[in-house]
Amino acid sequence: MQRRELIRLGLVGAAATLVAPRQVLAGVEGSPMAGGVYYTQDAPGRWSKKVAGHLPMIEVDKDAGKVKVVTGHEMKGYEHYIVKHTLLDGNFEFIDERMFDPMKDAAPISEFALAEYSGPLYALSMCNKHDVWLNMIEV
Ligand SMILES: [Fe+2]
Helix, strand or coil: CCHHHHHHHHHHHHHHHHCCCHHHHHHHHCCCCECCCEECCCCCHHHCCCHHHHCCEEEEECCCCEEEEECCCCCEHHHECEEEEEEECCCCCEEEEEECCCCCCCCCEEEEECCCCCCEEEEEEEECCCEEEEEEEEC
């Protein structure tokens, strides 16, 4: 894939993450569990200053059948790191997960096969200090 195409997909993915899922996310953000059991951009609870480094960003490349999840978080050994990414479907059913090794993985980036799935796609990112963060994208 050409670099320009990757950049375009990245921009589309970022735009979709920021715009399209707001209505669907409203359901999970309106839950009494949001901001307490799990955290979102609009329900960061006690971690309101930690959104940027913990919210998983989701990019979908439908042509390649792949989903990429990125958390902009440091991997500071076992002291502070992202433990794993988990991908869930629109019914919150488990699709796949990627565990990270803070001694080997330089950044919490994961890729998953998308296959023929369409609908809401949720990503969870778990920090060993700042709990579980949820984001979603409409595929
Ligand atoms: Fe953290």
